[in-house]
Amino acid sequence: MRPPLSALHRTGGTPAVPAPPTSGASQEEIRRQNLGALLRHVHVHGPTSRAELTARLGLNRSTIGALAADLAAAGLVTEGAPVTTRRGRPSLVVTPRSSRVYAQALSIEPDKLRAARIGLGGRVLDLRDTPRPAGTSAVDAVGTLAALAHEMDRDVAADSIRVGIAVAVTDTTRDRDGRVRIGGPDERLRAAIGAAFGDGRTGPTVLAGDLADIAALAEHVRGAAADVDDLIYLHGSSGVSAGIIIEGRLVVGHGGRSGKVGHMVVNPDGLPCECGSRGCWETEIGEAALLRHAGRDPGTPDGVSEVLRAAADGEPAATAAVERVADWLGFGVANLVNVVNPDAVVFGGSLREVYLAGADVVRRRLDELALPASREHVQLLPAALGPDAALIGAAELAFAHLLADPLHIGTAA
Amino acid sequence: MRPPLSALHRTGGTPAVPAPPTSGASQEEIRRQNLGALLRHVHVHGPTSRAELTARLGLNRSTIGALAADLAAAGLVTEGAPVTTRRGRPSLVVTPRSSRVYAQALSIEPDKLRAARIGLGGRVLDLRDTPRPAGTSAVDAVGTLAALAHEMDRDVAADSIRVGIAVAVTDTTRDRDGRVRIGGPDERLRAAIGAAFGDGRTGPTVLAGDLADIAALAEHVRGAAADVDDLIYLHGSSGVSAGIIIEGRLVVGHGGRSGKVGHMVVNPDGLPCECGSRGCWETEIGEAALLRHAGRDPGTPDGVSEVLRAAADGEPAATAAVERVADWLGFGVANLVNVVNPDAVVFGGSLREVYLAGADVVRRRLDELALPASREHVQLLPAALGPDAALIGAAELAFAHLLADPLHIGTAA
Numbered sequence: 001m002r003p004p005l006s007a008l009h010r011t012g013g014t015p016a017v018p019a020p021p022t023s024g025a026s027q028e029e030i031r032r033q034n035l036g037a038l039l040r041h042v043h044v045h046g047p048t049s050r051a052e053l054t055a056r057l058g059l060n061r062s063t064i065g066a067l068a069a070d071l072a073a074a075g076l077v078t079e080g081a082p083v084t085t086r087r088g089r090p091s092l093v094v095t096p097r098s099s100r101v102y103a104q105a106l107s108i109e110p111d112k113l114r115a116a117r118i119g120l121g122g123r124v125l126d127l128r129d130t131p132r133p134a135g136t137s138a139v140d141a142v143g144t145l146a147a148l149a150h151e152m153d154r155d156v157a158a159d160s161i162r163v164g165i166a167v168a169v170t171d172t173t174r175d176r177d178g179r180v181r182i183g184g185p186d187e188r189l190r191a192a193i194g195a196a197f198g199d200g201r202t203g204p205t206v207l208a209g210d211l212a213d214i215a216a217l218a219e220h221v222r223g224a225a226a227d228v229d230d231l232i233y234l235h236g237s238s239g240v241s242a243g244i245i246i247e248g249r250l251v252v253g254h255g256g257r258s259g260k261v262g263h264m265v266v267n268p269d270g271l272p273c274e275c276g277s278r279g280c281w282e283t284e285i286g287e288a289a290l291l292r293h294a295g296r297d298p299g300t301p302d303g304v305s306e307v308l309r310a311a312a313d314g315e316p317a318a319t320a321a322v323e324r325v326a327d328w329l330g331f332g333v334a335n336l337v338n339v340v341n342p343d344a345v346v347f348g349g350s351l352r353e354v355y356l357a358g359a360d361v362v363r364r365r366l367d368e369l370a371l372p373a374s375r376e377h378v379q380l381l382p383a384a385l386g387p388d389a390a391l392i393g394a395a396e397l398a399f400a401h402l403l404a405d406p407l408h409i410g411t412a413a
Numbered sequence: 414m415r416p417p418l419s420a421l422h423r424t425g426g427t428p429a430v431p432a433p434p435t436s437g438a439s440q441e442e443i444r445r446q447n448l449g450a451l452l453r454h455v456h457v458h459g460p461t462s463r464a465e466l467t468a469r470l471g472l473n474r475s476t477i478g479a480l481a482a483d484l485a486a487a488g489l490v491t492e493g494a495p496v497t498t499r500r501g502r503p504s505l506v507v508t509p510r511s512s513r514v515y516a517q518a519l520s521i522e523p524d525k526l527r528a529a530r531i532g533l534g535g536r537v538l539d540l541r542d543t544p545r546p547a548g549t550s551a552v553d554a555v556g557t558l559a560a561l562a563h564e565m566d567r568d569v570a571a572d573s574i575r576v577g578i579a580v581a582v583t584d585t586t587r588d589r590d591g592r593v594r595i596g597g598p599d600e601r602l603r604a605a606i607g608a609a610f611g612d613g614r615t616g617p618t619v620l621a622g623d624l625a626d627i628a629a630l631a632e633h634v635r636g637a638a639a640d641v642d643d644l645i646y647l648h649g650s651s652g653v654s655a656g657i658i659i660e661g662r663l664v665v666g667h668g669g670r671s672g673k674v675g676h677m678v679v680n681p682d683g684l685p686c687e688c689g690s691r692g693c694w695e696t697e698i699g700e701a702a703l704l705r706h707a708g709r710d711p712g713t714p715d716g717v718s719e720v721l722r723a724a725a726d727g728e729p730a731a732t733a734a735v736e737r738v739a740d741w742l743g744f745g746v747a748n749l750v751n752v753v754n755p756d757a758v759v760f761g762g763s764l765r766e767v768y769l770a771g772a773d774v775v776r777r778r779l780d781e782l783a784l785p786a787s788r789e790h791v792q793l794l795p796a797a798l799g800p801d802a803a804l805i806g807a808a809e810l811a812f813a814h815l816l817a818d819p820l821h822i823g824t825a826a
Contacts, residue, residue, distance in 0.1 A: 230667040242752070246664050253659075253754025254643040257787050264748040265782055267681065277747075277782045334690075335677040339655075339752065341666025369678055369690045374670050 031067075034059060035406045038067045039076060042096045043121055043399060044221060049083050051091035068094050074407050075161065076101055076120065096121040100160050103398035104197065105391040106145050106167040107211065108138045110238045115148035116388070117156070118395035120163075120402075122222050124388060126152045138169050139192045146196040164398030165197050166207040168214040168390035171241050171260070207397040211235065211390050212259055212348075213250055215383070216243020218393030219346050224384040228344040232336055233383070234261070236351030240282045244340060262286065266332055284328035287350055293321035304350045308357050326358025330365025337370045337378055348383035356382055444480075447472060448819045451480045452489060455509045456534055456812060457634060462496050464504035481507050487820050488574065489514055489533065509534040513573050516811035517610065519558050519580040520624065520803040521551045523651045528561035529801070530569070531808035533576075533815075535635050537801060539565045551582050552605045559609040577811030578610050579620040581627040581803035584654050584673070620810040624648065624803050625672055625761075626663055628796070629656020631806030632759050637797040641757040645749055646796070647674070649764030653695045657753060675699065679745055697741035700763055706734035717763045721770050739771025743778025750783045750791055761796035769795055 037057055042048050048056070054064045071077045071094075078097055082090035098119030107114045109132065116127040128148040132141060145167075169189065190206045198204055216233030225231045225245075233243040240262030244251040251258050262282035263275050270279025283289060288298035294307045295317045310318035333345055347355035355362060359380065366375055385392055450470050455461050461469070467477045484490045484507075491510055495503040511532030520527045522545065529540040541561040545554060558580075582602065603619045611617055629646030638644045638658075646656040653675030657664040664671050675695035676688050683692025696702060701711035707720045708730045723731035746758055760768035768775060772793065779788055798805055 244752075246659065246666075247662075249660075251659050251664075251753070253787075254756035255754055255786060255790060257784070258752065258754040260751045260754070260784055260787060263751045263784055265744065266678075268679075268744075269682075275784055331678065331681075335748070336752070338673045338676045339657075339671065339749070340664070341668055341671040341673070343667035371670070371673055371676055371688055373668060374666075374673060377668060 032405055032407075034063065035067055035071060036403045038064070038094070039071055039096070039120075039406045040403045042077060042094050043403065046121060047093050047095040049085070049091040049093050050079075051083075051085040051089070053094060068092070071406060075159070076402075076406055098123040099125060100157065101163060101402075102156075102160060103163050103395035104149060104165040105394035105398070106149075106165070106193070107390040107394060108132070108141050108145070108167065108169045109211065109390070110170050113141050113144050113148070114387075114391055115145050115152065116391040116395075117152055118392060120399065122392055122395065124391070126155060127388070127391070128152060138186075138189045142189070142192040142196050145193075149197065162204075163402040164207060165193060165204055166209070166214075166394035166397040167193060168209060168211040168394045170211040170237060171239060205401075207394075207401075209252070209394070209397060210241065210243070210256070210259065212241035213243040213252060214393035214397065215348055215385075215389040216245055216346070216393070217250055217396050218385055218389045219348065219383055220245050220248070221396050222385070222392065223389065224346050224381040225344050228342075228379070230340075230342045231344045231346060232261075232340060232342045233346045233348055234333075234351050236285070236287065236347075236349040236354065238287055240286055240351070242336070244342075246340070261332065261336065264332060264335065266328065266335070281328070281332045285325050285332065285351070285354070290321055290325045290354065293324050294318045295321075304353065308353050311357060322354065322357050323361055325354055326361035327365050329354065329358065330362040331369060333362065333380075334366045334369035334375070337366065337374050341374050342378060344379040344381055346381045346383050348389060352382045355380070445818055445820075447476065448480055448484060449816045451477070451507070452484055452509070452533075452819045453816045455490060455507050456816065459534060460506050460508040462498070462504040462506050463492075464496075464498040464502070466507065481505070484819060488572070489815075489819055511536040512538060513570065514576060514815075515569075515573060516576050516808035517562060517578040518804040518807035518811070519562075519578070519606070520807060521545070521554050521558070521580060521582045522624065522803070523583050526554050526557050526561070527804055528558050528565065529804040529808075530565055531805060533812065535805055535808065537804070539568060540801070540804065541565060551599075551602045555602070555605040555609050558606070562610065575617075576815040577620060578606060578617055579622070579627075579807035579810040580606060581622060581624040581807045583624040583650060584652065618814075620807075620814075622665070622807070622810060623654065623656070623669070623672065625654035626656040626665060627806035627810065628761055628798075628802040629658055629759070629806070630663055630809050631798055631802040632761065632796055633658050633661070634809050635798070635805065636802065637759050637794040638757050641755075641792070643753070643755045644757045644759060645753060645755045646759045646761055647746075647764050649698070649700065649760075649762040649767065651700060653699055653764070655749070657755075659753070674745065674749060677745060677748065679741065679748070694741070694745045698738050698745065698764070698767070703734055703738045703767065706737050707731045708734075717766065721766050724770060735767065735770050736774055738767055739774035740778050742767065742771065743775040744782060746775065746793075747779045747782035747788070750779065750787050754787050755791060757792040757794055759794045759796050761802060765795045768793070 038053060041056060050064050050068060054061050068079055072079050076097060078095050079092040081093050083093060085091045098121040101120040102117045102125055105116045105118050111132055112129055113132045114129040117125040119125045128151060190208050193206045194204060212235035215235055219225045219233055229248045231245050235241050242259035242261040244259050263280045265277060265279050266281045267279035267284060271283045272278050273280035273283050287304050290307055291298045291300060291303045296303050307318045307321060311322040451466060454469060463477050463481060467474050481492055485492050489510060491508050492505045495505050498504045511534040514533040515530045515538055518529045518531050524545055525542055526545045527542040530538040532538045541564060603621050606619045625648035628648055632638045632646055642661045644658050648654050655672035655674040657672050676693045678690060678692045679694045680692035680697060684696045685691050686693035686696050700717050703720055704711045704713060704716045709716050720731045720734060724735040
């Protein structure tokens with residue numbers, strides 16, 4: 001899946017030969033970069049005065065004024081409500097047009113399907129969800145997602161700009177017999193979404209990514225790890241997966257399948273895993289493991305919350321289960337910290353609550369196993385964006401295209 | 414150690430606000446990029462005709478001609494020996510001036526100290542080494558390295574250009590009592606090298622990095638993984654460490670300590686490790702483990718080669734030791750493949766020979782434990798550059814500065 005995510009990355013790296021811009025395109029390229037930088041600033045940080053943009057972007061006042069005027073003319077920002085700067089001059093405030101410029105975000109989760117319109121600036125304008133029937137593949141779910149989106153379309157103003165469609169797909173899906181299967185986004189899914197969301201003749205560009213990767217991006221842009229450039233986001237649902245961000249860039253791997261941390265073998269003597277291996281991290285820290293250790297049926301709906309409540313109330317079996325899972329959580333985190341040396345590990349999905357319930361145990365195990373220089377500075381953080389993280393991250397995928405070339409999309413859409 | 418390696422990376426990534434170039438600098442910036450692209454091409458691929466450079470870099474003929482002339486005037490390339498193009502026109506060949514433009518490369522290995530002059534184009538012009546006395550710290554070794562470099566200086570022509578000094582430092586060093594200690598490059602080391610190699614008033618810029626990271630870079634630029642953008646390079650010496658390259662960029666981690674894969678815990682019931690933990694990968698696949706399983710004294714000089722020879726000759730204890738180590742090697746590789754999803758894993762240092770002796774076992778274990786989609790395409794490769802990899806990679810660090818701005822360094826040095 002690298003191609004759909006590649007908009008997130010600058011091209012190149014040292015050993016590759018950079019594609020040099022031709023001389024003729026240079027002024028246009030610089031203007032595009034500057035427009036993108038300004039729009040990104042208000043997208044990430046919210047309404048900002050021209051004076052502050054001047055300081056933040058290192059451009060002069062007249063350039064900022066011209067860029068803001070161009071973005072306003074394209075309907076991407078508004079300018080107004082001047083504030084007075086320290087020098088006593090009034091400075092117009094540039095605000096993203098969140099209610100007009102939006103991304104269509106979709107998520108295909110093990111047990112739920114969700115669709116949202118997310119405005120520039122990351123505001124959730126509308127959101128619908130529905131249970132995902134067991135046994136439905138990601139492609140099967142597209143019709144339902146299109147119906148959810150269609151419901152929302154009634155409230156969309158005629159002059160709105162949809163900048164793109166992006167979908168976050170969990171890598172595990174539940175078969176009709178309750179078994180978990182490892183999947184992920186593929187070309188067929190993108191084509192199906194393109195067909196369902198297009199105008200019947202030409203489908204729109206659809207960006208797709210692994211749910212944990214996309215939730216990681218959301219937590220990095222505007223969540224728990226907003227100030228952190230090197231992070232591992234761990235997502236717990238029926239499986240365990242990770243999004244890895246290095247120097248502010250999502251690491252997707254050669255085949256788009258990086259972060260399958262649930263299938264690191266941590267316990268060679270452990271239980272068989274759905275993937276065919278044995279003792280995978282998932283078999284020790286997955287939702288089913290927690291429920292099993294607590295003496296519950298692994299298929300219980302909302303079982304994780306029930307066990308955590310019971311542990312908080314002092315039920316011995318639940319308490320022991322939480323401690324055991326937290327201990328293995330710390331074990332795997334230690335390995336990842338040694339391999340990746342991140343500045344933060346963020347716990348999301350159902351692992352957020354598990355982490356909060358067993359934070360001391362996780363930290364203790366990490367301190368015992370990881371190299372001091374790698375673990376001492378590492379922050380362990382609960383995810384901040386809740387269940388919307390995947391939708392917010394998917395919207396960021398779509399906005400990345402707008403931010404790369406604001407006027408092209410702004411005027412063409 | 415991120416700062417010394419940062420020259421390897423483009424700045425930015427999606428969520429960060431890019432620093433937009435100012436308009437005034439743009440033509441100069443484009444020329445600098447194009448000069449760098451041309452010089453990089455001949456640095457990596459060797460002598461190349463202007464006609465081929467025109468095709469490869471996507472620039473027009475007159476631009477290539479002007480860039481090549483500028484680089485020739487700065488003494489970085491020569492032009493000559495025209496070849497005839499398919500269109501029948503003669504085209505000058507641009508050749509890097511390897512013998513005139515060089516990097517001072519150093520490596521501090523557990524048992525050896527090495528210094529080399531490496532010419533533009535990656536040619537080893539001169540190389541000296543000496544055993545590293547047990548118990549000497551990396552800083553202690555600087556005087557010896559400076560003496561080796563001083564010896565080589567006698568043969569350097571007066572008009573040579575030294576583009577920089579870079580050092581590859583192993584993360585494990587041997588104490589006087591034979592114990593292994595985990596270290597790595599630090600500010601003190603860079604300062605000591607700057608003082609020893611400077612002119613007494615101002616020290617030169619010294620780039621430093623972890624030996625496995627730097628050897629990974631070398632194998633990526635001009636070794637076993639020259640066509641691979643997502644790779645893990647595993648380096649075996651007294652410890653086991655990795656260099657991770659994602660999309661052609663070295664991943665160094667928040668504190669420059671990524672790739673400490675030798676300290677992933679793979680066997681919770683395993684042996685205590687030097688790092689204070691237990692069952693680390695190093696305790697199963699390190700040189701000492703191989704020797705111990707083969708019934709040898711773990712401190713035997715060249716013990717790894719001796720065990721591998723004995724295994725090739727059919728000695729049962731040696732054969733069993735190689736199989737056991739290869740099995741654990743495959744185990745850890747499977748975990749890394751699941752986490753990072755690389756296109757290739759390269760085995761270097763003493764792990765190169767261990768891998769070659771047990772390749773079937775490594776692959777079998779990988780196939781058993783890793784997810785099919787992640788392992789099916791992954792290439793397992795022996796390193797190609799031998800013991801010079803760290804020096805060649807260190808030189809690449811120094812050349813990265815030259816390639817980023819050829820005329821600045823070319824004329825100023």
